[in-house]
Amino acid sequence: MKAFTTLYEKLDMTTSTNAKVLAMVNYFATVPPQDAAWALYFLTGRRLKRLISSRMLREWALEMTGMPKWLYEDAYEAVGDTAETIALLLDGGRTTDEAETILLSEWMMQRILPLQNMTEREQYDAVTRWWKMLDMREMFTLNKLLTGALRVGVSQNLVVRAIAEIAEQPTAVIAHRLMGNWEPTEAFFIQLISPEAEVSDISRPYPFFLASPLEQPLETLGNPADWLVEWKWDGIRSQLIRRGQETHLWSRGEDLVTDRFPEISDHAALLPDGTVLDGEILAFQNEKPLPFAVLQRRIGRKKLTKSILEEAPVAFLAYDLLEFNHEDWREKPLEQRRRQMEQLVHQLGGPFRVSPAVQVQSWEQATVLREESRERNVEGFMLKRLDSTYQAGRKRGTWWKWKIDPYTVDAVLIYAQAGSGRRANLFTDYTFAVIHEGQLVPIAKAYSGLSDKEIQRLDNWIRRHTLDKYGPVRVVEPCHVFELAFEGIAQSSRHKAGLALRFPRILRWREDKTKDEADTLENLHQLLNNHIAIREGA
C-alpha cells in the first residue's frame, strides 16, 4: 500500500503530464503484476461498490477515540474530506512492520473485499485494527478504498501512455485492451502488457473516437464536399456489439447498458455476427428525438416496466461501423464504413436508424442551418472528414463538434459553501437565484467557471458578508450577479422555481450589474414554455 500511496501523492501533487506518466511507469515497473492490476483498476476510474459509508467511518473514528462530534466537525471543516480528516486525527506516526509487507492486492482481496460478508461489529473491529497499523498517508488511502471514493487526478490517456511504454506496444492497442469488463488479476495485467494479441473477449468494445470542439473558422476546414455533416444528437453515445450470438451495448462511460434498452438489444440479434456499430441512443418518437430528460427516466430504473418502455421509446441512431464480418474496419475511410453501415441498418429496421447526413453545399449554408438545432432537439453539428479513420480517444484534426451556444441567465449569488479536496477551506460551491415578485428564488447550483483569482476574491468577500449560517452553508448578502450558461431547461416539481437547468456553470462575473438587473423567473418560464412548445411541435 505504501508504493500505491506514494504514486497517488505524486499524481495528486503534480500538474505535469510527463511527470505523471513517469510516476506511473516507475510504479508499474516495480510492483508485482497483481498489485499493478489493482492500481490500474483505480487509475482507470473503476470503483468498488461502496463498502463502508463515510458516515460509518466517521462514527467508528469517534467511537474509537471518544472525541466529541463537534470537534470532529471543526476539524472536517478545515480539511474538507472525511477520509483525510480521519487519517489526520488518528495519525499514529508510522506503519507497523507487519503492515509494511502487505501488498495492495492482499489488502483488496484478503481484507477489504471480505468486509462485505461481515456484520457491522466485525467491520468495526477490522477497520479500527487497520487504522492502528498504518501511518497517516496509508490510512488516507485505506479510507478512500473503503468508501469507494478514490479519485486519481490522471486521465485515461496518460494511463494508456504509461502502460504502452512498459509494454512497448502502440497506445491504440493498449487502449483497446483496457476497454470493457476486466478483473484486476495478475493474469489480466500480464496479458495486458504481453506482446501477443490475446484471445479477445467477445464483449470488448473499441475505444470511442471523440470529436474535439471546433475553435477555428470553418473555412480552414476546406471544401465542404470532403466532410460528412451530421446533427449532434443529445443522447447516450453507445457501441453495439454483436459477436458469438450475443449482444452487448456499451455506453461511452464504459457501462454495460444492454438490459436498459431491451428493444435495441433484442432487435440487434438480426445483425450478422461479428458486427460493431457506433451510434447514439435517443428517446425517439414519430421519427423525432425527445428531450434528454425523457431518456433519463430509463437510466436510473432498477426495473423497466411496460409503462416506462411506452413513455420513453428509444432508437439507436447509427453513425459508424467499426467491425464487419469479424474484421476490424477502423482503418478504412469513413466513407466506406458508412456506406456499409447504411446498408446494414436499413435492412435491420426496428428501432435502428441511420444518423442522416446533412446535405450542405457551403459552410455559409451550414451556418444558417445550424440555427435550427434547438428546434430539432440537437446540440449542433458534427463534422467528420469522409476519408478519416476511426481513431482511439480524443484526437484533433478529422472529427469536430460544432455546438450551438448555450442558454444564459443573469443570476444573483445567495448561498456559498466550501468545496472539498483542493478547494476545501475556500467557498467555491455557489447557489444562484433569480427575481420573482420582488423575492429571490434559487434556480441553480454551480461550481466551476471562475478563475482561481476570482475564487479567492469572492471567498474573501463571502467571509466578510455572511448574513447567516446553516451548517456549512453561508447565506450571503445578495448583491453579486453572475452570468450562468446552461444547456437545457425542464419542468421540475422538486424545485421551488418549478424548473431545473441542465449543466449550469458560471460564464462570467457581471460586476457591471446590480441585483435588480438580474433575470426574472418569468424570463426562465417563458424560455421553458417555448421549449415545450417546440418539442411538442406546436
Added chain:
Amino acid sequence: MTPLIIQDEKGLYCPAGDFYVDPWRPVERAVITHAHGDHAYSGHQAYFCTRLSSPIIQQRLGKLERLKALEYGEPIEFGPVRVSLHPAGHILGSAQVRIESKDGVWVVSGDYKRTFDPSCNPFEVVPCDTLITETTFGLPIYKWQPGEKVAQDILAWWETNRLAGKACVLFCYALGKAQRILAELAKLTDRPVYLHGAIASLIPPYEAAGIRMLPTIPVSEMDKNHSYAGELILAPPSAFKSPWLRRFDPYETGFASGWMRVRGAKRRRGYDRGFVLSDHADWSELLQTIEETGAHRVYATHGNSDTLVRYLNERGLEASALKTQYEGEQEE
C-alpha cells in the same frame, strides 16, 4: 480581582505595570516576545526583550535607543508587578512573559512550540494562574513529527533531485524556520546550502549565538550563470513564482510549513512538495502546556481559538478567546 492583562486597541496591556506585550500601535513601554514582524513593531518609546532577541529586533527595526535586554529568568519591576522572560522554543530569543503581582501570576505565551528545535532554547513550563496562549494550529488534525524526521525527508528529496540533476528550492520563513532547517540538516550532512538574501542576512545572529548550522552561501554572491544542479536553495515564500527562480532551472519547489499538513492547502499553493514543519504548538502541545502550567483560566489568541476554547470549557476550565492582530504562521 482586576485582571493583570487586558486588551485594548493597541495590544495586550498590563494596567498595574503600565506596559504592553507585543503592541501593534506605538506605546510608551513595550515588552516584545520575539522578533517576528507581527510581534515587534517599530515606534515604541522603550523596548524590553531577551538578550538573544535584541540584535535581531534591531537588525529589522533599526538601532533602538531605549532597549533593555534581559536574560531569560531575569526579573524586572514595573511598579507593583514583577516581569520576567522565559524560553518559548519558537525561534532564537523567543520568550513567554511572566507577570506577577500580589493577585497572582499571568503568563503571555507569545508564539511557542514544544517540539525539539536545535536553533533555540527549549520551551520552559512556567506555572501560572492565567495563561494567554497562542492557538495558530488549534485543531486536533495538527500533529507534528520531530524536526529530525522532517529533515530526513528534506534530505531524501534533495538526494533524489541531486541524482536527477535538479535543484531544490525550499521555501520557508526567513527568520526561525530557515535556521532551524539548517541546524537540523547539519546533523545529517555537511553540504553547503544557497540562500536568498532575506535569509542570508538573518544567519549572523544565529551564528553569534553559537547555533551550529550547515555552511551557507548567499545566491547574490554567485555568478549569474552559476549552475545549481543538485543544490539546495532556501528562499522566503514571497520569492515563489518570481523571476528570481529562473536561474535555478531545472528545479523542484518545496514548502516547509505547518499548513502543509492538509492536502488541499498543499495542492492549492502549487509547490511540488510540502514538508510539515511548524514553529507553533500543535493540538496536543497546546493541551499539554495548559495542563502543565496549572492555569485555571485560559485566554486563546489567533488561529482556531474558538475550537480550543470550547474544548477547554467542556473540560471545566474557564477559557475565552482574545481577538488580537497577531498573524501567527501566515497562510501564503
